[in-house]
Amino acid sequence: MHPRLELRNICKRYPGVVANDDVSLAIQPGEIHAVLGENGAGKSTLMKIIYGAAQADSGEIFCDGNPVAAHNPATSRALGIEMVYQHFALFESVSVVENIALSASSAFHLPSLAEKIRELSLRYGMPIDPHRQVHDLSVGERQRVEIVRCLLRTPKLLILDEPTSVLTPQAVVKLFETLRQLAAEGCSIVYISHKLDEVQELCDTATVLRNGKVTGTARPKETTSLELARMMVGSKLPEMHVSPPVPSEKPVLEVTNLSVKARDHFGVDLKDVSFDVRGGEIVGLAGVSGNGQAELIALLSGERTHGRSDAIRISGTPAAGLRADERRKLGLAFVPEERLGRGAVPSHTLWENTVLTAHRSGTVRNGLVDRRKASAFAAGIIDRFKVKANGPASTAQSLSGGNLQKFIVGREIALQPKLLLVSQPTWGVDVGASAFIRQTIVDLSRAGAAVLVVSEELDELFEICDRLLVICQGRVSPPLVRKTTDREEVGLLMTGRTMSKDQMASGSGDVALQD
Amino acid sequence: MDLFIAIFTGTIIAATPLIFAALGELVVEKSGVLNLGIEGMMLMGAALAFWAVTAGYSMPAAILAGALAGAAASLLFGVLALTFLTNQYAAGLALAIFGSGVSAFLGRGFGSEPIEALHGVDFPVLSGLPLIGPLLFRFDPMVYLALAMFVAISWFLYRTKAGLVLRTIGESPQTSHAIGYPVIRIRYMAVLFGGAMAGLAGAYLSVAYTPLWVENMTAGKGWIALALVVFATWRPLRILLGAWLFGGMTILQLQGQALGLEVPSELLSALPYLATIIVLVLISRNRQMLALHFPASLAKPFRPAS
Ligand SMILES: Nc1ncnc2c1ncn2[C@@H]1O[C@H](COP(=O)(O)OP(=O)(O)OP(=O)(O)O)[C@@H](O)[C@H]1O
């Protein structure tokens, strides 16, 4: 029997890098195959080559034993290959159901398709409202749409490029069930993830890439994650040091009784949100995406302003009415969750992208961009955060997902903000680099900055945060001290269940959370 | 009463070429391609249709010839802009100039005799009704065709899968390519369709509106059509309304000039342009709606990643 997919000697170079160097691998029908590797190892490039979205410079591809010559996404889909892109392939200006209809083979009847999406997405544990416009969706919700779109078809080979990077743990469990069932029906799956425990749980075999070359294969279920990590990184993982927090007297960020109506009927109203973040501590905001995080972040970052100016105070200054750039002058730095589009302009160079937020640090003088300074600034970030890029003049879109994330986080941290607001800080970043980013955030806070981290990943929040807030349906819980709470309590609050008084280890007053 | 009927029917007729050309351009722009060459394509259509009539072909054949001439001219633009990725502004301007030159060259042999214009239709019963008959049921077939095109294009864009594909290609050709749509081929079809519509618009001018050949007889209507698409914020219904408004103002200012109003005629002639732009700007102030209908990748060249 032929393998479902076979790659022989695939090579692909981009200016300045060899993304894939003589890669060969075979995937059998019904096999779940992991492709592992550091940021920039060439995983996404290889997937694009399989799918025909990029062409290999040399090498051969066989599908069910037949050679696949010069192909493109259309021919791949005709062969039964489907792909979930790392940076989603969705259209912003149309609704979810229209996006999905574009790649569905069924008759073009939106109402019945919408019904099907609603039902299937619930069954997969990834509820989505089919009538929302994609530009209103958070990245977590977009990821759900991408996955549901692929699952609606019956692929023979399914490529998932970091499908769980912004998915909730519950949704991951359901996704794995579905994937296992698909595999049992003979569908082959290529699975890319930086979360090694997921790979160990799900995948039958793994191919490890480093600098574009295959450096080994493994059976993840029989290998420890330490060994896997070593194959990827080639060295030992850095260890985290989290010293106890030294909160400042006065809060740096104060939010008091912030209530706001959602912009449209799909958004979530914020209801009487109050909390503070002090200098020297890291506060985490946990919650399933789509519970008001987007609204809260927009209000905190200044993308949206609020009529009552003292609802938000930064270092004591009423800031709710200030624009984003005015808040940056008060010492705010912000890492948005969407790295392409909001975090960076894809077609611009890295040094140009630093100018967007770093005008305070001397890159702009008298309204003119100091190109040399900006380049040096960008080069500094590339160096410090080990961003794999072809220098400050490479475009943002040419970076691998994790490397762009490192660059954007690095850019904001390099500003030495008084207040850092960061959303999904390690989205798509490999294990080594995540540890580094987390450590840098911890160091920043211990040096006196106030940090608010918004993430769906509880492990991450528990690793670095001193206090945790939980957001659910637009309400924010009283703070929980990390040392005295556990995942269970936070998980319960995330799903919106009210807790009995004695279970409430730390919060003061009553928890205003209901179903 | 007769004056009212004259103004009303005059408006509808004057709007017809604009409706054809602007709706065609709408389809092109919705696919993310900007073809500035409408004027040139209209002139080609006008010349070919006029020639076909003088050469003894039937009216429908002549109009078809106009459409084909427009499409052929647009193919030139397509090859430049879509295959060779030339700057779309430059390619479109080149087409506008090229079309006017070629049509003038062809037209040298046409003579200055008028031809017999396209007849109005005669609907049984309806055309004979008092008032309603002359107001609504005695136009030439092209007027009804333009309205039918409006309905068809609106339906196509917002109710069919092919229309959705076209609109999303206009938003992001990269994403369309990534999910398996042949972006370049679809854009070619849109460009050819737009060319054919511009050709129809030109044919209407030379065989129905003013049935004679004059060099550069479109007199800037191609540019108006282009502006209509933008000011109508890429929405079919607004294009229709804008075209009627423009047609109405044209007729009114002609009437005004005929009545010898004490207003400089230059000012009167500028009136249709001003009024159309002001009204369309006023109704399209909502930024969010604008962003929703604007083809985000308009005029950006696309080449599938290698
Ligand atoms: N379009 C492009 N132009 C130039 N270089 C590119 C392009 N696409 C990818 N690269 C480079 O190729 C290398 C491999 O990138 P790729 O996206 O495949 O990495 P990856 O393994 O998916 O990483 P990550 O885990 O961060 O997503 C990187 O060094 C990247 O900068």
Ligand SMILES: [Mg+2]
């Ligand atoms: Mg990648």
